[in-house]
Amino acid sequence: MTTTWGVAETAGRIAAGELTAVQAVEACLDAIDSRNPELNAFSVVLADRARAEAATRDDAAAPLGPLHGVPIAIKEENDVEGCVTTFGGKANTTPAAADSEVVRRLRAAGAVIVGKTSMPEFGAWPYTEPRSLGPARNPWDPAHTPGGSSGGTAVAVASGMVPTGIGGDGGGSIRIPASYCGLFGLKPQRGRVSTAPNPHLWWALGVIGPLTRSVLDSALVYDVIRGSHDGDRFHAAETGSFVEAASREPGRLRIGWTVKPTSKGVRPHPLHVQAVEDTARLLTELGHDVRQVDAGLPDPAAAFVPQFFAGIRTEADAVEHYERLEPSIRQAYRLGFWVRPRVIEWALRQTERVSAKANRVFDEYDVLLTPVTANRPPKVGVLEGANALTAALRSTPAIAYTALWNVTGNPAAAVPCGLGPDGLPLSVQLVGRLDDEPTLLSLSAQLEAARPWPLVSGARGTTGDA
Template sequence: MTDLRATGAAETARLVTAGDLTARAVADAALDRIAAADPALNAFSVVLADAARAEADARDDQPGERGPLHGVPVAIKEELDVAGCVTTFGGEANSTPAAEDGEVVRRLRAAGAVIVGKTTMPEFGAWPYTESSSRGITRNPWDRTRTPGGSSGGTAAAVASGMVPVGIGGDGGGSIRIPSAMCGLFGLKPQRGRVTTSPHAHLWWALGTVGPLSRTVLDSALVYDVIRGSTPGDRFRAGESGSFVEAAGREPGRLRVGWSTKPVSVGVRPDPIHVRAVEDTARLLSELGHDVRQVDPRYPDPTAAFVPQFFAGLRAEADEVEHYERLERRTRETYRLGSWASPRVTEWAVRASEKVSVKANRVFQDVDVLLTPTTAHRPPRVGVIDGRGTVGSALQAMPAIAYVALWNVAGNPAASVPCGPAEDGLPVGVQLVGRTDDEVTLLSLSAQLERARPWPLTAPSAG
């Protein structure tokens, strides 16, 4: 009998399309796992049980050709519109359900996916830990005393625990890669503009992207090939790129890989476990035939470009909610502290992002891929920002974003690749950063690492 808890999106779609399983049986199994596991993890903000069963029945009755995600249960981060659900952004300030799906959700359904629910996030995705006053604390399925990271922490917990094979998150400063590293998942932040942000013109201006968190490289590639592509209303558009699924299935060839454990953020020191993970991965890549060398990336300082867009992004989303007074106290404090991030300042920061990108990409004059830690610290205990204000939360966030936020400013694709559990029993991830528009190289290289050093498909404590 198929163990659906550990079955990925690609294999689930194959089994349902072949008639070995029904979409309804897959949906029922996912909903049973959610009912059993979620009370201890708090990964879901809403479970769409009746709607998911009806959608699965429709998939089973569907005539003709079936899509690449046919019958696959998918979870959606709270910041994306799902028809009939309130888009809460992780809080209580909205009360009217969305009239229709956002474009990414529409594309998922068109490919045959079954939407089973929406996942927890810190309000507006402002912090790399999934904690809020309205939704409570989300826990890591590897160790429930630890955070799954954020801001896509609910999605990460849902996928790592085996509740769903794949889920959608967003990344405005590491929010796909950080929880992927902390939960043992593969998480690729795509090139800026690769995936539409419709119905919004952008997600935190030049910083934000949308994408999946998955247990395998192939599953990530499969979902990206479904949701990628711009709409006329998108402010940013990526360059040309080939099939992600094809990239995940081929050898990468011999690459020049530069590695560094130097953080972008001054004053942050990486945990020795993460340093060893980078060094071990560098050795493995060398054994696989790549030209691997230690480099100094000569990182530019992204602060002046990142901070205005962070504040402006939060303020823009807060300005759109129905009940401002219901926002968390910390969110309202952040809103006030960001009053200086005027439209003029924000546009200056977007232009500054372009200058940061030029400087950050100098490293790719000598290497094809950059290897770094994903985060500087191990997954902290839950409650890391509980009761803290804006400044205190920002200080707690620094070790999480020390390696990842630069690449939101620069726009480059970057992936967190699992290394398996460390001696403390918690997952470790390393970051692979690629040239502009070069997700395909990252997918090919990540898949090679996955074959050479397989990682657990679900958290051991999630069974």
């Protein structure tokens, strides 16, 4: 096996008898041994357990499901039975008694869990630099951050350590590291994927999903993990198969584009403006009706900020050793003293108002095209010495285009569009109507076919003009 194989190819080769699950896992463990010491993606490597789990897959009388034998990494905020759920820190010490619902569904589909991946504590920042583990590093240039908060997952996938990994997105935390690391990262519709055993992740903000090297790989994983649970606070409307959506032409779409961020005082990097403009031209060539728009998108801060503080306070209240939390997290906890239950309910009402205003753009357009982030991937150490307030300020350029869609709940995807002259990936964001992941998958797959992107860091392919 080569670690450039993604989910579909790995599963297909195992199903065809060309590869065993044990061989797939061993290849990933070899890649982790080779690349993780430099890149620091994994917080825990479950080598022996993964080998044993893979052996049971090979011994099975029939494939368990579409991910039979596929090695997968799990972000630290998700429970894996027998592992401490650290949330990127040292404040918990007791192993989880059971898998989270997402991990349970992955195993039921035949996947093999090879380890857990690094994140900033509680996923509070869009850069993966936890004090407990040290910074994760971008595989395209280890001097730079991979982003966050699903930074460890992004590094593991982009470097070829695993075919895919599970991340989470509460303000851009799938899309930001996907864009910095050259991956496809779809933030699903709120309520699409169960957050059990938690009823929600940071109230209306947080969702769970994979980071992958291809659109089809993402669709395959989503068709396994999607679906809500009775205990979930949010439930998405039913859609058809994501794999089918990723495999069909999107038809002629009305696509609006803008490079105006929702955060005041933020300017997009010229390379990101160029990437959007180049993608708009390509979409026009592909037959879509593409127009620059003044979308009038609202600033989501009034809804986002209370839920951010409430999320940190809720998770901090639940850890076993509060005193072991990082200083910036303890400070954020104190700063959020005002976020009482009434404030949270007020913030959720603001969420509805922000969503109604933002979704007016879809009265005229099927998809909105924007940058993913305003900034290029910063150098490692962007959070060094930062307290909660300075960390928030340094995070603003990264979330200036993404956080709005966590507030509204709309699906949104980071789609690679090659490499910049600095050797780091470029990406654009596609935002869809509520509950319309299928259109984003179809359109993203069309872009992927027209402008293929490098699959693994160091594997230079056709990168497009951006």
